[in-house]
Amino acid sequence: MKELEMDKELYSLKMRADCENTHVSGAEKIIEKEDVKSYAMSLLKRGLEHPRGSADFINLKLERIEQEEILYLPALPISTVDVKDAREGWEEIAARLKEIGIKRVPEIIELFQKTHSMRGAMLLDIHTLERLEKDEKRGIRATYMDWERKKGEKISEEKNHFLEAIVLATKVAHAPGIVGEICMSDDPDYVTGYISSKKIGYVRITKLKEVGNPAGGRIFLYDGEKTDVEKTIAFLEKQKVIVQNVLLPENGNSSIMDENKLSFLDHELARLRKENLYRSLKRLDSAQGSHVLWQGRDMLMLASNSYLDMISNPRVREYSKKVLEEYGAGSGGSRLTTGNTRIHEQLEEKIAKFKHAKKAIVFNTGYVANLATIAAFADKDSVIFSDELNHASIIDGCRLSRGKIVIYAHNDMEDLERKIKENLPCKGLMVSDAVFSMDGDILNLPKFVALGKKYGLITMIDEAHATGVIGATGQGIWEHFSFSCDQPDIIMGTLSKAIGSEGGYVCGDERIVEYLINKARGYIFSTSLSPATVAAAYEAFCILEEEPELVRNLQENTKFFCDMLRENGIGADSETAIVPIIIGDEGQAVLVQERLMEKGYYISAIRYPTVGKGQARLRVALMASHTKEELKEAAKTIAETIEQVKCDHREDKARL
Numbered sequence: 001m002k003e004l005e006m007d008k009e010l011y012s013l014k015m016r017a018d019c020e021n022t023h024v025s026g027a028e029k030i031i032e033k034e035d036v037k038s039y040a041m042s043l044l045k046r047g048l049e050h051p052r053g054s055a056d057f058i059n060l061k062l063e064r065i066e067q068e069e070i071l072y073l074p075a076l077p078i079s080t081v082d083v084k085d086a087r088e089g090w091e092e093i094a095a096r097l098k099e100i101g102i103k104r105v106p107e108i109i110e111l112f113q114k115t116h117s118m119r120g121a122m123l124l125d126i127h128t129l130e131r132l133e134k135d136e137k138r139g140i141r142a143t144y145m146d147w148e149r150k151k152g153e154k155i156s157e158e159k160n161h162f163l164e165a166i167v168l169a170t171k172v173a174h175a176p177g178i179v180g181e182i183c184m185s186d187d188p189d190y191v192t193g194y195i196s197s198k199k200i201g202y203v204r205i206t207k208l209k210e211v212g213n214p215a216g217g218r219i220f221l222y223d224g225e226k227t228d229v230e231k232t233i234a235f236l237e238k239q240k241v242i243v244q245n246v247l248l249p250e251n252g253n254s255s256i257m258d259e260n261k262l263s264f265l266d267h268e269l270a271r272l273r274k275e276n277l278y279r280s281l282k283r284l285d286s287a288q289g290s291h292v293l294w295q296g297r298d299m300l301m302l303a304s305n306s307y308l309d310m311i312s313n314p315r316v317r318e319y320s321k322k323v324l325e326e327y328g329a330g331s332g333g334s335r336l337t338t339g340n341t342r343i344h345e346q347l348e349e350k351i352a353k354f355k356h357a358k359k360a361i362v363f364n365t366g367y368v369a370n371l372a373t374i375a376a377f378a379d380k381d382s383v384i385f386s387d388e389l390n391h392a393s394i395i396d397g398c399r400l401s402r403g404k405i406v407i408y409a410h411n412d413m414e415d416l417e418r419k420i421k422e423n424l425p426c427k428g429l430m431v432s433d434a435v436f437s438m439d440g441d442i443l444n445l446p447k448f449v450a451l452g453k454k455y456g457l458i459t460m461i462d463e464a465h466a467t468g469v470i471g472a473t474g475q476g477i478w479e480h481f482s483f484s485c486d487q488p489d490i491i492m493g494t495l496s497k498a499i500g501s502e503g504g505y506v507c508g509d510e511r512i513v514e515y516l517i518n519k520a521r522g523y524i525f526s527t528s529l530s531p532a533t534v535a536a537a538y539e540a541f542c543i544l545e546e547e548p549e550l551v552r553n554l555q556e557n558t559k560f561f562c563d564m565l566r567e568n569g570i571g572a573d574s575e576t577a578i579v580p581i582i583i584g585d586e587g588q589a590v591l592v593q594e595r596l597m598e599k600g601y602y603i604s605a606i607r608y609p610t611v612g613k614g615q616a617r618l619r620v621a622l623m624a625s626h627t628k629e630e631l632k633e634a635a636k637t638i639a640e641t642i643e644q645v646k647c648d649h650r651e652d653k654a655r656l
């Protein structure tokens with residue numbers, strides 16, 4: 001730690017952000033000139049992206065200050081008192097006030113309530129209980145302070161509430177005539193408050209209110225002549241202060257730093273809740289089929305990826321059980337060490353044959369198959385052309401490769417070609433979902449493959465929602481286009497959707513698979529799938545070959561369901577098992593979903609970040625085993641529920 005260098009030019013930088021005339025965020029720094037720009041940017045960002053609302057008014061104030069004006073103060077020592085509830089917290093405050101030597105304790109605590117609506121602090125005479133601030137609404141604002149940074153310390157975009165509190169308390173404690181301070185944050189999620197003074201230091205009290213309570217406030221306790229109040233206020237509002245030695249572990253603060261290190265989790269989770277983006281788990285109490293048991297109720301399942309009901313298929317269960325008896329549960333190693341069995345090899349041969357490929361290689365999940373394959377085929381010198389609606393696992397694979405990622409408009413082959421031309425010459429990979437997982441539409445495969453050939457780029461598709469779903473016999477996208485074009489170089493798919501087991505695969509020629517066995521880290525460094533899981537997938541492929549009517553049922557169901565939706569006034573169209581029903585608003589989508597769940601329909605609402613903001617939707621996933629009657633009734637109920645929610649929303653708006 002060192003003092004700001006004498007020859008540096010110093011500035012005070014302050015930011016205040018409001019949204020609809022309420023304060024959302026504020027901050028201030030004392031910094032060197034060279035840091036002004038980056039701090040200003042980070043403070044602007046904080047104001048614009050605050051969880052309480054994006055600011056519509058930001059005041060950024062920059063003032064040159066002189067080194068000689070600055071008072072350096074040592075940070076107050078910090079201690080923490082753990083209390084079980086707010087009552088105990090305030091008892092603790094009362095005890096500390098007495099310790100400081102203050103008499104009229106209950107009255108002071110009572111007066112604290114009055115600070116809740118104030119912007120600044122109350123300045124209170126501890127003898128007369130007279131309020132000394134000139135403007136009782138505004139209160140006193142202690143400003144012009146910061147903590148001393150280490151040389152080269154990184155600017156954090158996160159607000160450090162804790163550090164800022166110590167700095168403020170330290171400055172206040174050193175103001176002439178001030179004998180103590182009590183503070184409680186107005187952040188509804190932050191219930192820890194403090195009492196501080198030069199005598200007792202900075203005492204954190206872990207609970208001064210209940211979670212969710214937006215009340216907060218601050219009192220400065222004054223013990224001095226009335227004629228000297230001006231001096232105190234001037235110190236609080238104008239004296240430039242830099243607090244030294246804040247929060248160093250060697251000062252005995254390591255436990256607080258440790259407690260503080262995860263506080264961003266609370267803030268992020270609160271933001272997600274507020275923006276209707278919070279996710280939580282639901283639990284099923286039955287095997288997955290067209291009907292499931294949820295919270296003791298029979299539900300029609302409209303959200304499963306088990307499109308062909310392979311999960312409950314008796315042949316799949318039987319064969320998997322047999323292999324389980326023979327091989328036991330786990331595989332005991334990665335494929336290259338001890339985790340390779342006849343069962344694994346048999347599945348790979350089966351997949352290769354089914355997909356008309358020379359070879360196949362199985363990964364532990366579809367997610368890992370994409371990550372490992374993309375990262376093996378592209379490196380930092382590559383350009384990856386990726387559809388804007390590609391699955392998250394493709395996106396993550398692209399990032400892992402560290403190549404240049406070029407996003408093209410959804411299924412727009414003209415945009416793709418334009419972007420390829422802009423990047424030529426390049427070593428590149430084109431990658432796309434075959435069936436898009438949230439929209440249920442199908443890649444323009446012939447054009448995609450032709451572009452790859454024309455520009456010498458590797459082509460890769462993800463058939464997670466294509467295999468077992470499209471093509472006359474469920475072979476996927478190539479069959480869907482009647483084998484009329486060349487196949488892509490790399491065909492990836494999952495064993496977890498229509499196949500009803502788990503795992504992912506990649507098909508290609510011998511070279512491609514040989515290369516992956518040697519280079520794909522997600523294959524090399526992970527224990528292989530259990531033989532029983534692999535057996536389930538194998539048997540599902542056998543069934544698919546022998547009973548193509550399963551696929552026909554699924555395709556008929558899609559057509560029928562879309563017809564029914566349209567009959568009920570809902571625009572819907574799909575050739576796959578995925579039927580998106582766009583709602584738009586995240587809150588409304590969640591509400592529609594909740595009401596449908598109450599009515600016995602298990603259905604998912606898909607929101608940002610899975611789809612774009614304002615594009616929230618219901619995503620219906622159909623199964624071969626849904627009956628026409630079930631689908632007819634479901635379409636009607638879905639249409640009615642959407643209408644109800646939209647109608648309620650309009651009424652709410654009209655009332656406002």
Ligand SMILES: *Cc1c(COP(=O)(O)O)cnc(C)c1O
Nearest residue numbers: 365366367391393437464494496
């Ligand atoms: C589900 C999915 C994956 C991931 O597969 P898992 O086996 O669930 O890990 C990859 N790509 C797409 C398009 C998917 O829908």
